[in-house]
Amino acid sequence: MSALGELRSIGTKKVKGGSKAKTENKAAYLFLLPWFLGLGVITVGPMLASLYLSFTKYTLLSPPEFIGIDNFIRMIGDERLHNSLGVTFMYVFVSVPVQLGLALALAVVLNRGLSGLSFYRSVFYLPSLLGSSVAIAVLWKQVFGGQGLVNVLLGFFGIEGRGWISDPSTALSTLIILNVWTFGAPMVIFLAGLRQIPQMYLEAAEVDGATKWQRFFRVVLPLLTPIIFFNLVLQIIHAFQSFTQAFIISGGTGGPADSTLFYTLYLYNRGFANFDMGYAAAMAWFLLVIIGIFTAINFWASKYWVFYDD
Amino acid sequence: MKRITTRGARRSRRAAGFIAIAASAALVLSSCAGGTAAPAGDAPELSDEPVTLRFTWWGNDARTANTEAVIAAFEAENPNITIEPQFTDWAGYWDKLATETAANDTPDIIQMDEKYISTYGGRGALLDLNDAGVDLADFPESALDSGTLDDALYGIPVGLTSYSILANPTLLAAAGVELPDDETWTWDDFQKAGAAVSAAGGGSVYGAQSWGFEDGGLNNWARQHGDALYNDKGEVVIKPETLTSWWEYLLAITEEGVTPPVTATIEKQAGGLAESFTATNTAAFGTWWNSQLTALTEASGSPLQLLRIPTIDDAEEGSAFYKSSMYWSVSARTEHPAEAALFLDFMLNTEEAADLLLTERGVPANEKIRAYLTPKLSETDQEVVAFLDELADVVGEAPPITPPGGSAIEALVKQYTEQVLFGQATPSEAAAGFIKDLTASIDAA
Amino acid sequence: MTDTQTRTSAATEAILVSRRAVDPNWRKLAARRARGRSRPKALLKHALLIVTGLLMLYPVLWLVVSSLRPTDEIFRNPGLVISNLEFSNYTDGWTTLSSPFSVFLLNSVLVVLGCIVGNLVSCSMAAYAFARLNFSGKKWWFVIMLTTIMLPIHVIIVPQYILFSQLGWVNTFIPLILPKILATDAFFVFLMVQFIRGIPRELDEAARLDGCGHPRIFAQVILPLMVPALATTAIFTFIWTWNDFFSQLLYLTKPEMYTVPLALRAFMDATSSTSWGPLFAMSVVSLVPIFLVFLFGQRFLIAGISTTGGK
Structure with missing residues (x-):
């Protein structure tokens, strides 16, 4: 079961084990000691600290100064921030559905008893391991550059290319393509999910005279919804936090004309280039809230389309 | 690893104090900052023990070479002092300095820019160099003022420079355009000459390299219009009309094809000076700091001519100014202020260092050194000095110092120019947005 | 539902x-279905898959091929056939930065090894407690653990940075490794919990009857049985840490401490676009370890993300 499934089931039913078994607090806390320390010092402590910082003016060079909700008020009027939200939403809500759609389609094709499954799976999976590396971002920068690979190829067809990365109307698309390129990981998850669909369901449907498409839409897809849901939530959370590729490809600026200024990139620039740490902390908490809201919406909406076979 | 052991004592003390309060995040934060004031009192004394100083600068290969030569010369004279060099390009420099400062790990000697001096100096990160042991006798008062904030000298000006046009006479001749008279030319003349070169260039040579991507050009435009970015109190005072007219002009020359397509400009920028249109002989005019003449002549391999910036018809008197190309600053937290001052003194006041550094960091602000150096300079470097000297009768006072947070202007100019040139914002929208963003950035600092 | x-x-x-x-x-119908479909259709599918696969790998293959070409050819030749084999990109790129590239590779290896050891030890311990032990508040701690999988790093990075910088740990590998030693990669804790749950309890019970305490049960019974989960953890940690850029960007600012991604970025900044050849060469060098891990650890990677749903 996925982490999300686990969360969902904790939310809806009692966890096994319960009060009857004797507790082993001492041993348990000993085993959990590193994790507890990490939770306190690395995760929750800094989280609370950043919550506090979000109400301060803090430039690192002098002590934080409490300013109430000024940072959040500034955020309301900050057009670069609004723009960066727009860029991020565009990126998330275009690249994730396309990526998942492609992953699902290929998983379904691969699952139909084709020979060479593991070979194809490897080929499609490899890019998702490489995709977040700086090396691939470097490659992308060349490939979509004014004299890059794409334009050379277009030149063979007599089409005049453009500077895909230096033109604000196409720069974001190159990043979306890069994210779609990494569809291998969700594809592998889909494949595993498809494997778990009991053959007899499909056979039963076939006996019933259902066409191939009907079988897919009426049997396979509903049974796959928990995995689609899982992929959707994780990929959305993941895409919201994208940073490296935009940073490398735009040279850290989010340009041209802020067209690749991801929210996280703007946050980094505010906090670590302009030393506006209080504002950066406020932005980080806002990001947490946004991700929380979208995850909550996802969970809520899942009631209507996710089919749990339990 | 070496550094960790030598600083171990300081670290573990800090660590112990930290662990004691680690549980409370709020306490952590209040204990983190502060304590940055420069040590006051007795003039520091030189030590006989081995001393290591970290020295950081931005720049290209030519600068790295001459700076390393100076370091070697200094170390030969002072065998107990080791200078540890650390250099990056401009873009990475400030991120890095900022994070190092936050981490209490500021290099001892810092190459500083005007846009950042108040950010660092005003927050106590820099040492007051007035009585640090550097001989300042040969520096003009006005130059020292540009590195002074609240009576503390946070940066000693290294060199002077001025905004200028570098023209490529070969390209102009090929297009049949005469070298303009730079004492009288206006922006209209500039546009016409540029358009003629672009027309003759057939898409491979352009009239002018676009210059709307950095604040030097904007500053210059503002001064010609009797305006300024900031006032003495560090407030943003530039008028929206000034900005609007600047972007309107940039847009006009871009649309007319005087400058290359915007996407080409953006791609070239990543390549720095060596990739610029001036260096690759693909634009007849380019705006540069005049001290860059030598580097660009070398890069392009063709003779280049320094010209004064065009003006508007009724330009403000004294709109040109001498800019301190950069400053030497010392970290307030340095453990060896005396040795740091000794090294600065060597770089600024000795003929030996001048022979190595020449004018690569600008024409020396030290007047005695400048007089010593001028006859020994290469032809192009002599042109740089002569250009500055001739400008003397038209220069005005330097603009007010950039307030803390004002360094954001770099990113803002670039971003709004791109928006204007790609048609995403009108010049007046860009002007309003620019003022708002710059003000917010300064308020937040 | x-x-x-x-x-x-x-x-x-x-x-x-x-x-x-x-x-x-x-039954007959099912059998007919299993025998598959007509040959041409299958061939068509293979063709489609191969084309898609080639399209996906083409940029990477081209990267490798281009790194073996003179720079000026990179901008002209989109093909994958090398006519002038040129190794100078590798020798040039290796020494372009202030330290040879081996320094950055070594730094990356050190960070990766530290992270792997940290994750293996701390996550398996935490997982054992969650999977096998009863303790007060277990349910809620578990929920908290699962939630932290989804926490964006940005919300903790500012104070974390201040904390580590106050401790003087910037420009050391500690800020990169310590979080792993403290089991903050909850994804792996969860992966291991899942795995331990699948190990029959009878084995622990037998060990307990023999008088073993929890440390021994963990070390001598559970750990040996969860080697596949440990391998999956090690492999994912390797790849994610090797690729990680953001935290390394923050914490490592000295060139001699740079890891491979930082070195590549510095390389890109330091050299103008005239030296794509060496830059490509070093990019290839940086991808080789990932490719090797992928090649030899594929089984664990697929199993890992199939069972728990990786990234």
Whole structure:
């Protein structure tokens, strides 16, 4: 079961084990000691600290100064921030559905008893391991550059290319393509999910005279919804936090004309280039809230389309 | 690893104090900052023990070479002092300095820019160099003022420079355009000459390299219009009309094809000076700091001519100014202020260092050194000095110092120019947005 | 699950059962299905998959090929055939930065090893507690653990940075490794919990009857049995840490401490776009370890993300 499934089931039913078994607090806390320390010092402590910082003016060079909700008020009027939200939403809500759609389609094709499954799976999976590396971002920068690979190829067809990365109307698309390129990981998850669909369901449907498409839409897809849901939530959370590729490809600026200024990139620039740490902390908490809201919406909406076979 | 052991004592003390309060995040934060004031009192004394100083600068290969030569010369004279060099390009420099400062790990000697001096100096990160042991006798008062904030000298000006046009006479001749008279030319003349070169260039040579991507050009435009970015109190005072007219002009020359397509400009920028249109002989005019003449002549391999910036018809008197190309600053937290001052003194006041550094960091602000150096300079470097000297009768006072947070202007100019040139914002929208963003950035600092 | 869905599933089940009972042909039908479809169709599918695969790998292959070409050819030749084999990109790129590239590779290896050891030890301990021990508040701690999987790093990075910088740990590997030693990669804790749950409890019980305490049960019974989960953890940690850029960007600012991604970025900044050849060469060097891990650890990677749903 996925982490999300686990969360969902904790939310809806009692966890096994319960009060009857004797507790082993001492041993348990000993085993959990590193994790507890990490939770306190690395995760929750800094989280609370950043919550506090979000109400301060803090430039690192002098002590934080409490300013109430000024940072959040500034955020309301900050057009670069609004723009960066727009860029991020565009990126998330275009690249994730396309990526998942492609992953699902290929998983379904691969699952139909084709020979060479593991070979194809490897080929499609490899890019998702490489995709977040700086090396691939470097490659992308060349490939979509004014004299890059794409334009050379277009030149063979007599089409005049453009500077895909230096033109604000196409720069974001190159990043979306890069994210779609990494569809291998969700594809592998889909494949595993498809494997778990009991053959007899499909056979039963076939006996019933259902066409191939009907079988897919009426049997396979509903049974796959928990995995689609899982992929959707994780990929959305993941895409919201994208940073490296935009940073490398735009040279850290989010340009041209802020067209690749991801929210996280703007946050980094505010906090670590302009030393506006209080504002950066406020932005980080806002990001947490946004991700929380979208995850909550996802969970809520899942009631209507996710089919749990339990 | 070496550094960790030598600083171990300081670290573990800090660590112990930290662990004691680690549980409370709020306490952590209040204990983190502060304590940055420069040590006051007795003039520091030189030590006989081995001393290591970290020295950081931005720049290209030519600068790295001459700076390393100076370091070697200094170390030969002072065998107990080791200078540890650390250099990056401009873009990475400030991120890095900022994070190092936050981490209490500021290099001892810092190459500083005007846009950042108040950010660092005003927050106590820099040492007051007035009585640090550097001989300042040969520096003009006005130059020292540009590195002074609240009576503390946070940066000693290294060199002077001025905004200028570098023209490529070969390209102009090929297009049949005469070298303009730079004492009288206006922006209209500039546009016409540029358009003629672009027309003759057939898409491979352009009239002018676009210059709307950095604040030097904007500053210059503002001064010609009797305006300024900031006032003495560090407030943003530039008028929206000034900005609007600047972007309107940039847009006009871009649309007319005087400058290359915007996407080409953006791609070239990543390549720095060596990739610029001036260096690759693909634009007849380019705006540069005049001290860059030598580097660009070398890069392009063709003779280049320094010209004064065009003006508007009724330009403000004294709109040109001498800019301190950069400053030497010392970290307030340095453990060896005396040795740091000794090294600065060597770089600024000795003929030996001048022979190595020449004018690569600008024409020396030290007047005695400048007089010593001028006859020994290469032809192009002599042109740089002569250009500055001739400008003397038209220069005005330097603009007010950039307030803390004002360094954001770099990113803002670039971003709004791109928006204007790609048609995403009108010049007046860009002007309003620019003022708002710059003000917010300064308020937040 | 909604009512409709429950009903649908019940109906399907009913149909299944009834069909099987009354229709003697269902087996035949199923067999026909299993034999697969017509040959041309399968061929078409293979062709489609191969084309897609090539399209996906083309940029990477081109990167490798281009790194073996003179720079000026990179901008002209989109093909994958090398006519002038040129190794100078590798020798040039190796020494372009202030330290040779081996320094950055070594730094990356040190960070990766530290992270792997940290994750293996701390996550397996935490997982053992969550999977096998009863303790007060277990349910809530578990929920918190699962939630931290989804926490964006940005919300903790500012104070974390201040904390580590106050401790003087910037420009050391500690800020990169310590979080792993403290089991903050909850994804792996969860992966291991799942795995331990699948190990029969009888084995622990037997060990307990022999008088073993939890440390021994953990070390001598559970750990040896969870080697596949440990391998998966090690491999994912390797890849994620090797690729990680953001935290390394923050914490490592001295060139001699740079890891491979930082070195590549510095390389890109330091050299103008005239030296794509060496830059490509070093990019290839940086991808080789990932490729090797992928090649030899593929089984664990696939198993890992299939069972728990990786990134």
